[in-house]
Amino acid sequence: MAELAHPGTDRYSMAEFVAIVLARQAGGTGECTGGGGANQAVALAANRLAQITVRPDLWLFTGGAGVYNGKFDTLPIGTWDPRCGHGAECKIYIADVVDGGTRGERPGHSSGRMRPAGSGGFGGIQVDKYGNINMIGVGQYPKLKVRGPGTVGTIWMGSGPSNVYVEHHSKRIFVEKCDYISGPGWLQGGDSRHKLLNGRDGPEYVWSPICVLDFTEDEHRARIASVHPGYTVADVVANTGFELVVPKDVPQTTPPTDWELNVLRGQVDRNGVLRKRRMTVGL
Amino acid sequence: MAHQHRFMTPLNEQLPADRHRKSKLIDLDEAGRIIASKKVFSIAGSHSADAAMSLIRAAIRARATGMTLIPPITTSLAADLPIAAGMLKKLYLSYVGFEVFGMAPAFRKAAETQALEIVEADEPFILLGTQAAAGGKPFNTVQFVYDGTDHKRLNPELKQVVDPFTGKTVWAIPPLRSDVFIMHAQACDEYGNAQCWGGTGQERDKAKAADMVIVQADEIVGSEVIEKDPTHTTVPGLWVDYVVHAPFGAHPTFSSNNYAVDEDHLRVYIDLARNGRAQEYLDKYVLEPKDHYEYLERVGGMRRLTHLRSTLAVRS
Numbered sequence: 163m164a165e166l167a168h169p170g171t172d173r174y175s176m177a178e179f180v181a182i183v184l185a186r187q188a189g190g191t192g193e194c195t196g197g198g199g200a201n202q203a204v205a206l207a208a209n210r211l212a213q214i215t216v217r218p219d220l221w222l223f224t225g226g227a228g229v230y231n232g233k234f235d236t237l238p239i240g241t242w243d244p245r246c247g248h249g250a251e252c253k254i255y256i257a258d259v260v261d262g263g264t265r266g267e268r269p270g271h272s273s274g275r276m277r278p279a280g281s282g283g284f285g286g287i288q289v290d291k292y293g294n295i296n297m298i299g300v301g302q303y304p305k306l307k308v309r310g311p312g313t314v315g316t317i318w319m320g321s322g323p324s325n326v327y328v329e330h331h332s333k334r335i336f337v338e339k340c341d342y343i344s345g346p347g348w349l350q351g352g353d354s355r356h357k358l359l360n361g362r363d364g365p366e367y368v369w370s371p372i373c374v375l376d377f378t379e380d381e382h383r384a385r386i387a388s389v390h391p392g393y394t395v396a397d398v399v400a401n402t403g404f405e406l407v408v409p410k411d412v413p414q415t416t417p418p419t420d421w422e423l424n425v426l427r428g429q430v431d432r433n434g435v436l437r438k439r440r441m442t443v444g445l
Numbered sequence: 446m447a448h449q450h451r452f453m454t455p456l457n458e459q460l461p462a463d464r465h466r467k468s469k470l471i472d473l474d475e476a477g478r479i480i481a482s483k484k485v486f487s488i489a490g491s492h493s494a495d496a497a498m499s500l501i502r503a504a505i506r507a508r509a510t511g512m513t514l515i516p517p518i519t520t521s522l523a524a525d526l527p528i529a530a531g532m533l534k535k536l537y538l539s540y541v542g543f544e545v546f547g548m549a550p551a552f553r554k555a556a557e558t559q560a561l562e563i564v565e566a567d568e569p570f571i572l573l574g575t576q577a578a579a580g581g582k583p584f585n586t587v588q589f590v591y592d593g594t595d596h597k598r599l600n601p602e603l604k605q606v607v608d609p610f611t612g613k614t615v616w617a618i619p620p621l622r623s624d625v626f627i628m629h630a631q632a633c634d635e636y637g638n639a640q641c642w643g644g645t646g647q648e649r650d651k652a653k654a655a656d657m658v659i660v661q662a663d664e665i666v667g668s669e670v671i672e673k674d675p676t677h678t679t680v681p682g683l684w685v686d687y688v689v690h691a692p693f694g695a696h697p698t699f700s701s702n703n704y705a706v707d708e709d710h711l712r713v714y715i716d717l718a719r720n721g722r723a724q725e726y727l728d729k730y731v732l733e734p735k736d737h738y739e740y741l742e743r744v745g746g747m748r749r750l751t752h753l754r755s756t757l758a759v760r761s
Contacts, residue, residue: 201544201545203545228491242519244699244702247643247702256518299556309552312566313540313568315518316567318568320594359589362589
């Protein structure tokens with residue numbers, strides 16, 4: 163039975179913490195897009211938090227609702243919630259998003275101008291050690307044991323750099339090899355992705371409720387970058403179904419400050435959606 | 446004998462008996478029967494927002510069966526309810542799920558028991574395929590998108606062609622036309638000028654890719670409302686065949702700027718369907734109500750619907 167992911171202290175929920183970690187990493191310099199796809203209340207909060215604090219030039223894109231720069235201070239249910247459109251600056255035609263994806267980032271030019279996923283990332287019912295993800299299903303196609311909800315926009319992982327995002331850290335999700343790839347990560351590792359996809363970079367981070375993973379420089383294998391307060395390297399290893407690269411010194415993820423929690427709760431998530439959101443660890 | 450040109454007949458001799466512009470309003474039951482007489486239908490909206498739910502319920506009541514659905518890029522109840530009712534034979538899949546509320550129970554069950562033919566599609570496949578059909582193009586093409594994924598072996602409708610300009614092999618997506626496109630609008634006049642107040646989704650492409658378009662609208666408005674703000678007209682009446690007045694017709698999904706999603710009602714559906722009791726839901730909310738207004742009574746009537754309306758306006 164999976165247990166609820168507990169925060170390092172009782173000051174905050176794990177979803178609030180993950181939102182703050184994502185906000186710190188959101189965007190780059192200059193104009194960029196941040197947003198989120200299906201089931202990404204946390205990424206939505208993270209990008210809004212980043213926008214009103216450290217990334218004023220971030221364009222907050224909410225795909226399902228189809229708008230830029232909604233000015234909500236209570237958190238909508240998802241990026242498709244029409245309340246994302248309160249105070250928005252532009253309605254976007256969904257084909258504009260598809261155009262950005264099919265055109266793709268030019269290798270070496272990461273303007274992010276048309277890229278729908280800033281901070282946040284693509285989720286799956288399986289994620290493997292090279293950051294490939296699976297939204298299709300588990301089992302022998304078409305007789306699947308578990309039918310996933312479908313590929314949707316995870317296909318855009320092939321278009322340029324991205325992140326992977328999961329709210330449940332377990333061996334069922336983190337598997338040695340995905341049964342099917344709906345979103346391409348570093349494929350078979352090494353230079354396999356760069357060869358097949360014309361130099362386009364793969365995922366940078368995997369955001370989990372108990373840790374952050376990144377990828378090794380040559381093999382592009384998942385590596386523990388930091389472990390969240392309240393958890394240990396052993397917890398991460400024990401709940402991951404593939405062999406992780408474990409550096410000698412793994413830092414603890416910087417805990418949230420009171421200032422960060424106050425801004426998040428007072429200006430982004432006034433209705434406390436993230437305080438109630440359920441994240442789990444273990445099968 | 447010389448050909449009789451119409452321009453030779455003065456206008457005053459051509460005056461029709463009824464000089465009114467034709468109204469496209471029909472009732473919901475008739476719309477349901479029309480949809481049920483077709484093979485392929487498409488819908489728009491996004492996740493649990495702006496779904497043409499009252500038309501879908503009407504089609505189920507009209508015993509629609511063996512149909513193919515071309516969904517929007519993401520959808521929930523608008524696909525799961527037809528599946529629960531046995532209305533679908535084939536689904537072009539991009540995303541069917543209730544997102545924060547969980548997986549789509551009828552879809553999962555039908556897929557895992559192979560009771561439903563599934564085309565393993567995705568966001569660009571649905572959108573670009575619809576655009577190909579909208580423009581009467583033989584297919585649409587993309588580069589690289591499917592290179593690293595398994596769609597090439599799972600989706601038999603995805604093909605490869607040689608780009609005549611570069612000689613490179615590229616991916617071809619077939620045109621996704623439909624017999625009928627059913628859509629939800631916040632406001633529509635009786636001539637079919639439909640205004641959607643949400644994000645700019647796929648309504649225009651889907652309307653052009655369909656042989657017939659049926660609009661359900663929360664409100665039927667006079668021409669003066671449309672004329673005040675023509676930039677808000679999402680689909681021109683010229684493309685629309687029929688209009689149905691269905692107040693709160695997107696319930697239990699959102700209607701952009703009009704009323705909020707009914708989370709409690711969605712949970713009622715999900716719980717019943719997950720426990721193999723979808724038929725109870727269908728009986729109570731789809732088959733037994735004698736009309737749309739009885740459905741609205743059964744889901745909580747004015748008290749509930751007014752609450753959903755104010756939920757969008759009032760800060761929690």
